[in-house]
Amino acid sequence: MPFLIEEYFKIKQELNPSQTQLIAVSKTKPNEDILEAYNAGVRDFGENYVQELIDKQSALPKDIHWHFIGHLQSNKVKYIAPFVNLIHGVDSEKLLLEINKQGQKKGRKINCLLQVHIAKEESKFGFNEEELNSLIQKYFSSSPSNNIKLDFINIQGLMGMATFTHDNSVIESEFLYLKVIFDKIQTFKGSNFNPVILSMGMSSDYLLAIKNGSNMVRIGSMLFGNRN
Numbered sequence: 001m002p003f004l005i006e007e008y009f010k011i012k013q014e015l016n017p018s019q020t021q022l023i024a025v026s027k028t029k030p031n032e033d034i035l036e037a038y039n040a041g042v043r044d045f046g047e048n049y050v051q052e053l054i055d056k057q058s059a060l061p062k063d064i065h066w067h068f069i070g071h072l073q074s075n076k077v078k079y080i081a082p083f084v085n086l087i088h089g090v091d092s093e094k095l096l097l098e099i100n101k102q103g104q105k106k107g108r109k110i111n112c113l114l115q116v117h118i119a120k121e122e123s124k125f126g127f128n129e130e131e132l133n134s135l136i137q138k139y140f141s142s143s144p145s146n147n148i149k150l151d152f153i154n155i156q157g158l159m160g161m162a163t164f165t166h167d168n169s170v171i172e173s174e175f176l177y178l179k180v181i182f183d184k185i186q187t188f189k190g191s192n193f194n195p196v197i198l199s200m201g202m203s204s205d206y207l208l209a210i211k212n213g214s215n216m217v218r219i220g221s222m223l224f225g226n227r228n
């Protein structure tokens, strides 16, 4: 299925009042579909798989901003470090340190979001609130309990995925929970910690996400059709 341009303009209108940023999730979709979206004005695309992202990045226009939204293994950071615009799913200290190391090697600060586990499913990734707070305390507070300086990391905010359910009240309460955490961590602003992005919401729940404070949504199937 090609890029659904009418859906795109409809979603853009819905996001406009709250200035919410749209990431078009193009995983598993061919380059032709991405180019259709590009020609309609989309510049921010989200991908979940490292090899697929590398192939697309090398073949497609260089002014595309690539977002890595999947679960990232530490040993693969090096492949995307030279060009990735934002890594949404930083879900472990090990991964954070590796991103910093690869940023240093490539001489660029890498933008990241810390992923918070808000859903009921254990299979979803992310820090719980306590782990998030101790990580921030350790590396990003004014008196870090660690002298490793993450000079090649730029934390821009948080990302979360709600439970897959038809019960909107569950989804809303999870989004609201993440918004409250997002508001709380504002006290930690620093040179490499500027939490301004709250990435939450996908095709099925982006309206609920915006209502609860999201300012970045990641939408795939509504723009490109269902994936196999």
Ligand SMILES: *Cc1c(COP(=O)(O)O)cnc(C)c1O
Pocket (backbone or CB within 6 Å): 025, 027, 048, 069, 070, 161, 201, 202, 203, 204, 218, 219, 220, 221, 222
């Ligand atoms: C695939 C994916 C999306 C997009 O999902 P749709 O339901 O197709 O909109 C958003 N976020 C993440 C993390 C994903 O893996």
